[in-house]
Amino acid sequence: xxxxxxxxxxxxxxxxxxxxxxxxxxxxxxxxxxxxxxxxxxxxxxxxxxxxxxxxxxxxxxxxxxxxxxxxxxxxxxxxxxxxxxxxxxxxxxxxxxxxxxxxxxxxxxxxxxxxxxxxxxxxxxxxxxxxxxxxxxxxxxxxxxxxxxxxxxxxxxxxxxxxxxxxxxxxxxxxxxxxxxxxxxxxxxxxxxxxxxxxxxxxxxxxxxxxxxxxxxxxxxxxxxxxxxxxxxxxxxxxxxxxxxxxxxxxxxxxxxxxxxxxxxxxxxxxxxxxxxxxxxxxxxxxxxxxxxxxxxxxxxxxxxxxxxxxxxxxxxx
Amino acid sequence: xxxxxxxxxxxxxxxxxxxxxxxxxxxxxxxxxxxxxxxxxxxxxxxxxxxxxxxxxxxxxxxxxxxxxxxxxxxxxxxxxxxxxxxxxxxxxxxxxxxxxxxxxxxxxxxxxxxxxxxxxxxxxxxxxxxxxxxxxxxxxxxxxxxxxxxxxxxxxxxxxxxxxxxxxxxxxxxxxxxxxxxxxxxxxxxxxxxxxxxxxxxxxxxxxxxxxxxxxxxxxxxxxxxxxxxxxxxxxxxxxxxxxxxxxxxxxxxxxxxxxxxxxxxxxxxxxxxxxxxxxxxxxxxxxxxxxxxxxxxxxxxxxxxxxxxxxxxxxxxxxxxxxxxxxxxxxxxxxxxxxxxxxxxxxxxxxxxxxxxxx
Amino acid sequence: xxxxxxxxxxxxxxxxxxxxxxxxxxxxxxxxxxxxxxxxxxxxxxxxxxxxxxxxxxxxxxxxxxxxxxxxxxxxxxxxxxxxxxxxxxxxxxxxxxxxxxxxxxxxxxxxxxxxxxxxxxxxxxxxxxxxxxxxxxxxxxxxxxxxxxxxxxxxxxxxxxxxxxxxxxxxxxxxxxxxxxxxxxxxxxxxxxxxxxxxxxxxxxxxxxxxxxxxxxxxxxxxxxxxxxxxxxxxxxxxxxxxxxxxxxxxxxxxxxxxxxxxxxxxxxxxxxxxxxxxxxx
Numbered sequence: 021x022x023x024x025x026x027x028x029x030x031x032x033x034x035x036x037x038x039x040x041x042x043x044x045x046x047x048x049x050x051x052x053x054x055x056x057x058x059x060x061x062x063x064x065x066x067x068x069x070x071x072x073x074x075x076x077x078x079x080x081x082x083x084x085x086x087x088x089x090x091x092x093x094x095x096x097x098x099x100x101x102x103x104x105x106x107x108x109x110x111x112x113x114x115x116x117x118x119x120x121x122x123x124x125x126x127x128x129x130x131x132x133x134x135x136x137x138x139x140x141x142x143x144x145x146x147x148x149x150x151x152x153x154x155x156x157x158x159x160x161x162x163x164x165x166x167x168x169x170x171x172x173x174x175x176x177x178x179x180x181x182x183x184x185x186x187x188x189x190x191x192x193x194x195x196x197x198x199x200x201x202x203x204x205x206x207x208x209x210x211x212x213x214x215x216x217x218x219x220x221x222x223x224x225x226x227x228x229x230x231x232x233x234x235x236x237x238x239x240x241x242x243x244x245x246x247x248x249x250x251x252x253x254x255x256x257x258x259x260x261x262x263x264x265x266x267x268x269x270x271x272x273x274x275x276x277x278x279x280x281x282x283x284x285x286x287x288x289x290x291x292x293x294x295x296x297x298x299x300x301x302x303x304x305x306x307x308x309x310x311x312x313x314x315x316x317x318x319x320x321x322x323x324x325x326x327x328x329x330x331x332x333x334x335x336x337x338x339x
Numbered sequence: 340x341x342x343x344x345x346x347x348x349x350x351x352x353x354x355x356x357x358x359x360x361x362x363x364x365x366x367x368x369x370x371x372x373x374x375x376x377x378x379x380x381x382x383x384x385x386x387x388x389x390x391x392x393x394x395x396x397x398x399x400x401x402x403x404x405x406x407x408x409x410x411x412x413x414x415x416x417x418x419x420x421x422x423x424x425x426x427x428x429x430x431x432x433x434x435x436x437x438x439x440x441x442x443x444x445x446x447x448x449x450x451x452x453x454x455x456x457x458x459x460x461x462x463x464x465x466x467x468x469x470x471x472x473x474x475x476x477x478x479x480x481x482x483x484x485x486x487x488x489x490x491x492x493x494x495x496x497x498x499x500x501x502x503x504x505x506x507x508x509x510x511x512x513x514x515x516x517x518x519x520x521x522x523x524x525x526x527x528x529x530x531x532x533x534x535x536x537x538x539x540x541x542x543x544x545x546x547x548x549x550x551x552x553x554x555x556x557x558x559x560x561x562x563x564x565x566x567x568x569x570x571x572x573x574x575x576x577x578x579x580x581x582x583x584x585x586x587x588x589x590x591x592x593x594x595x596x597x598x599x600x601x602x603x604x605x606x607x608x609x610x611x612x613x614x615x616x617x618x619x620x621x622x623x624x625x626x627x628x629x630x631x632x633x634x635x636x637x638x639x640x641x642x643x644x645x646x647x648x649x650x651x652x653x654x655x656x657x658x659x660x661x662x663x664x665x666x667x668x669x670x671x672x673x674x675x676x677x678x679x680x681x682x683x684x685x686x687x688x689x690x691x692x693x694x695x696x697x698x699x700x
Numbered sequence: 701x702x703x704x705x706x707x708x709x710x711x712x713x714x715x716x717x718x719x720x721x722x723x724x725x726x727x728x729x730x731x732x733x734x735x736x737x738x739x740x741x742x743x744x745x746x747x748x749x750x751x752x753x754x755x756x757x758x759x760x761x762x763x764x765x766x767x768x769x770x771x772x773x774x775x776x777x778x779x780x781x782x783x784x785x786x787x788x789x790x791x792x793x794x795x796x797x798x799x800x801x802x803x804x805x806x807x808x809x810x811x812x813x814x815x816x817x818x819x820x821x822x823x824x825x826x827x828x829x830x831x832x833x834x835x836x837x838x839x840x841x842x843x844x845x846x847x848x849x850x851x852x853x854x855x856x857x858x859x860x861x862x863x864x865x866x867x868x869x870x871x872x873x874x875x876x877x878x879x880x881x882x883x884x885x886x887x888x889x890x891x892x893x894x895x896x897x898x899x900x901x902x903x904x905x906x907x908x909x910x911x912x913x914x915x916x917x918x919x920x921x922x923x924x925x926x927x928x929x930x931x932x933x934x935x936x937x938x939x940x941x942x943x944x945x946x947x948x949x950x951x952x953x954x955x956x957x958x959x960x961x962x963x964x965x966x967x968x969x970x971x972x973x974x975x976x977x978x979x980x981x982x983x
Contacts (some may be wrong), residue, residue, distance in 0.1 A: 027751030033456035033804035034816065036797040037860055044857040045823050046745055055833075082854040111726035118723070120971045124964070125730050133935045133964025135920045136956045143743060143953065144736040149751055151739045181733065204393045205426040207413040210486065219439075223429045263829040270833045271925075283830035290825045308916060 049287075073281035084283065085257070086265045093261065094240040100180055101227065101236060105187025110221075112192050118202070123192075126185045138249020141178045143317030145250070164251060168258040171251045175259050180222050183239065187232045194228035195221065230301050234294055241290055262286060341404045341417075341495030341528060343367040343390060348399035350385050355397070360385045361552045362399060365497070372522050372529040374543035376536060378575070383532045384554040390530065391418045403495055419488040420498040424505055425480035427472040433459075433483050434468040437490050444491070458486045461521065478506045482514070489521065496528040503538065515542060522677060536576050548572050555686075564617075565678065568687040573615050579644070581658050582621070582654040586614045586681070593681060593692065596650060600629070602673075603681050605690035613682040614692060616642070620678035623664075628673035633664045647672065656683035737960070751949050766954030779937035780958065782848060783917065786931065787962075789852035789914040791909050794859040798908075802867035803893070807876065820861040828921045831857065836904065839926045846930045851923050855916045863908050870904025871897075887927035902974050910970045917963060934959055 056074065060260065077083055112126070113119045129137065143302040145164060147153040156162040164170045198221065206216045244263035247253055253260035253268075270279035343366070350360040360382040367373060367390075375383045388394035389401065392413035400409045401558060408416055428436055437455045444511075446454075459465040462482050472480050481502065488497055499518075503511050522529050533539050539546050540560035548556045548563065548571065555569035567573035577602030586593040586600055588608040593600045600614055631647035631654065638660075645656040647670065656672055664670045676693035683689045743751060747763035770776045804810070805817055836845075837855055844850035874897070882892040898905070924936040938955050 025715065029965050030804040030808035030810040030813070033800035037820070037864060038816070040797050040853075040856050040860055041820060041823060044854060044860075045831075047838060049829045051834035051837065052830060071747040108729065111722050111729070113723060113726070122730070123971050125734065126965050128734070128960070128964065130968055131914050131918065131960070132737075133918045133920060135935045135938065136959045139938060139952060139956050140736050140740045141948065144739050149743075149949065151735060151753065151757065154755055166914065181736065199426075201422045201424070201426045204388070204391075204413075205422060205484070205487075206419070207393060208391060208418070208420045209440040210414045211439070212443070215443070219428045219430060237811070238825050242825075242829070244829060263796050263827055266827070267832065267921075268827040270829070276833065279833065283827070286827055287825070287830055290827070291822055294825060331931075 040160075049284075051285045052280045055276040056284055057280075059277055069277065073277040074285065076278055077281045077285055080278075082257070083262075083265065086260055086262050089260065090241055090243075090262045093243070094237055096176060097179055097183075097240045098233060098236055100176070101187050102183045102232060104180065104234065105184050106225070106229075108184065108188045108189050109191035109195055109215075112188070114196060123189070126188050129182050129185050132190075134245035135249050137178070137182050138245055140187070141174070141181075141246075142250050147172055166255055168255055171255055171259050174250060175247050178250065179240065179243065182246070183236060187236065190228045190232045191225060194225045198224050230298070233301075234298060237289060238294060241293075253339075342369045343496060343528065344402040344405075348386075348389060348396045348401060350382075350389060350394065351397045358552050360389070360396075362614075363548075363554050364399075365554065365557065367528060367530065369528055370526045371544045372519075372542060373531065374539035374546045375530060375532040375541040375549060376476075376546050376575075377533055377549035381549040383534075383549055384500055385552075385656045386549070387420070387530065387532055389499055390420075390496070391420045391498055392416045393420075400403045417491075418492050418498060419491055419494045419496075420612060421485050421488040421500065421502045423501045424650060425472070425477060425484045425486055427487075429471070429473055429481055431472075432469050433464065433472055433475070436472060436483055437468075437486050440487055440491050444493070454490050454492065458490045460508065461489075461517065462486050465573070481505050485514075485518075490666050494527060495528060499531045500528070501532055501534070503533075511538075518542070532677070540576075550575070550576065566688075567617075567680065568688045570613060570615065572678045573617065573680075577604055577617055577619075579618055579655050581617050584614045584652055584654075586612050588612050588681070591690075595652070598650075601679065601692040601694050603690040603692050604676075608681070608690065610683065612689070613686075614679070615682060616654075616674045616679040617693075618655045618657035620675040621647075621654060621672045622674060623656070623662055624671050624673035626671075628671040630669055630671050633666050633668055633670050636664065645670070710838045727926070733779060740953050740956050743949055744957045745884045746950060748948060748950045762905065763950070766950035766952075769948075769951045774934070776934075776937060776955065780934045782927075782931050783923075783934040783959075784962065786848040786851040786855070786923070786933070787913055787916040789848055790855045790859060792913040793834045793852055794856055794912050795905065795909060797856075798860055798863035798867055799905075800893075802864045802871055803897070805864065805868045806871035816906045817864075819949045820864055823861045824858055826857070828858075828919070831922065832925045835922060835926050843928075846927045846932075848931045849928055851931060851933070852916075853916065854917060854922050854926055857922075859915055863912060867904060870901045870908075873904075874900055906970055907973045910966055910973075913966055914963065 026165045057068060057070065059069050059072075108126070112122045132140070141152075142150075144150045145153045145156075145162075147157050147162060153162060163168050164174050202220050202224075203216065206220050211219065242263055244267065247259040247261055248264055251259045253264045266279060266282055269275050269282060345366075346364050347362045348360070348364075349362040350359055351358045359573070363386070375386065377383050381585075385394065389396045392401075392408070392411060400407055402408065403416065428439065431439065434455060436646070437458060438451050441451045455468070456465070459468055462485065464479065464482055464486065467475060467479065467483075472483055475483070485502060486498075491559070502518075503514060505516055515538065518529075518531075522644060529543075531539070531542055533542075540563075545557060546560055546563055547554055548569070550569075550571040556563060556567065556572045558566075558568075563576050564571055567576070567581065570581075570583065584595055584600065588597050588603065588610055591603040591606055591608040593603060593608075593612065593614055629649060631649045632646060634648050634653070635646040637644040637646070641660060643658050643660060643662050645658055645662065645664065647654045647656060654672075673694045674692075677691055679692040679694075680688045681690050681692050742757075742759055744766050745762050745764070746759045747761075747765040750759075750761050750763065806811065831854075839845040839850050839854070844853065877894070878896070878900070883894055887896070920933065920935045923933045927933065927936065934955065938952060
């Protein structure tokens, strides 16, 4: 009886969130689903078309190309940013005013509005007035509106500049939560710098790195603003990400059916991919887990529980 | 095996504003077991980290076997250290954890296997060697980290930083005995940090008592009990601690509020001092002595604690079971002239005190 | 500074020299990292003719033209204030709904809680582009189009799940006995929650507020889609620097610098809690 009482109260507390999310997520998603199943030609002229739009999306060469392009971009981003983020975090000062200053400096790219990041880089990379553009032009003929490679590399460098700090901050927090004694023990055991990283730091960073990987995958797979501002998806469609293509189809061409089906498949793909990723990475910790839907959440819970003791240590360090 | 010598070693964490450790000069003899005893924050761990090389002292020099190692890093000092809580490499099995310090020092493979098995047997973890440390209970985890400290044969000294904190009370004894046995068997110098006096007194040949960054007394457990050279030793060691009383010395005659307490053995003592006597050495007397009012008697089974008061101060006496007195009544106590001390303004013992010949008043 | 040896992996051959080298390398990389922003700042203090006529690394002719234009034009100031308004509004609204929910997740088990929690998080995975059109239509039909409230509501899509997640982490760190003691002491839930519980996790709330502020402040796609003139965000206003006579680089840079300032202020306030927030919640 007591448990039931708690249940009701808890749902009452959760209700506002459910209402807000219903408003901001469910209704729009229903609308999207609605577009995807009907061919809407006018206010009173709708035609139920079933999965036709989904088939169209799945076979559309533009979408397929953008999908491949986006996957490649995400892979490259993860490959560059995770190691770079770890590298930077290990260099960061750990105490005193220098640590505070370093935190602020590292975090700056994260608090700049996304399109201002575009603007900043647009100015920076221009071959007439930008420092970066002028410098690079001394060595190679750099032109981002004509060369596919230049545009692609620019997007990659920009995103690395923009988002590596997130990885750095996460890893930094993880490193700070490792008690000094682990480093001291390693020193006494005569461990090399490489061994300290491999056997002390990496195991303790596992969770933080998983979060970083997931976040970076999700966000890079949804990348919109950076290519939009700097290259507009060009030259041609060489830097056109899925989000840019989707926006073009939905708002530019107003092709609602295709956009709806595209949206749902896009959303679903990210969810499934993240989920599989997450499950695979945490496989060894949950030998008994069987229920797919419960898996994610249990792992998330465990995650937080196990991180708690370290948090108090972080607190200690911060004082 | 090595002799460790500290010369004027001191440490400040804030560049000289405050000192966590005040200058210490002392020698740790080869093969002895030492205990560093003191309350939290007294500088024990700082001293330990200086010996192991994890911390470079702000002042002074460290010598191992006569060689100046002040600037030598931990790795090259051949010192093992065990920490307060289990420090293990999560991704390695227990066996790999034990092998790690040896592998880093390029010990031959068969030698490693042999050492690991020896240590595992000694610590009773031979059946857990292939498990992951995270699957073990926390006291077993601590035993594994003890094992990592013990596995090396080349160590000059093993430092234990309150290693039994996380160990279950019942198992503490077993484990301490094993450590003791190990020390006797290997003859390696051991430094054992603790804030538990029983642990320190039963484990070590010599106990170093520390307080507020100072080494206040070094001695056997017996001498710490019988001759506390510093007020802190009197107060910290023993249960209950020493009785203290502010006294005024006038040509070595000690008075409190004008009443004579006793006479210092050292001649020519003048000014404010503190008189101290352990409860064990306040002896019931029917002749001369100090007359007290009996406030309360605690019967602890094998002994009694007699709470006494006199004017504005209170003493506790530890008597044998046969002692009897009326609560609220008067009782006369004298003290052992070799076991009562007078302490100066720096809390240092300056002399023993004999009971006043003038008696109670 | 520090005499702790071997505290880091590179402490191998100990000495402070090695530690200093790492520190130098870090600041060197940060200096390179800061170049694009420094360049933007440099541009913002030059006028257009100067920018286009010569390439120079350190400006020789300081001009406040960009900033004068920015502060002299009510539409710029207006859109700047719009952004600040919906960002603050979003932060407050997200916190208000997320606090009780995070409490429920950290304190009770209830039917469907696991699924609800996971489902909330999936909203963080939704590509903004998916929601553009439905938002556009929904907000127009509800008269929320082109209002700060509308943008604040829309941003709750990704900020509320985030807030619940971070806050839940902080709240789980507070022992449950606290609630029981309060109940025994006769506190009503509401009073307990507001006067005891919330003050206890204020650093967590601070960190959460920072992330809410940040994610709302940097978002453009949704904000731009559901506004036209009245609630236009500063980021969208910046596209107005393109005119027939080319791009107004000076004004664009000055506006860009202005958008970086609030973030720096907020980050400075919470610098000591960021590491904690990252470690506890997710983000």
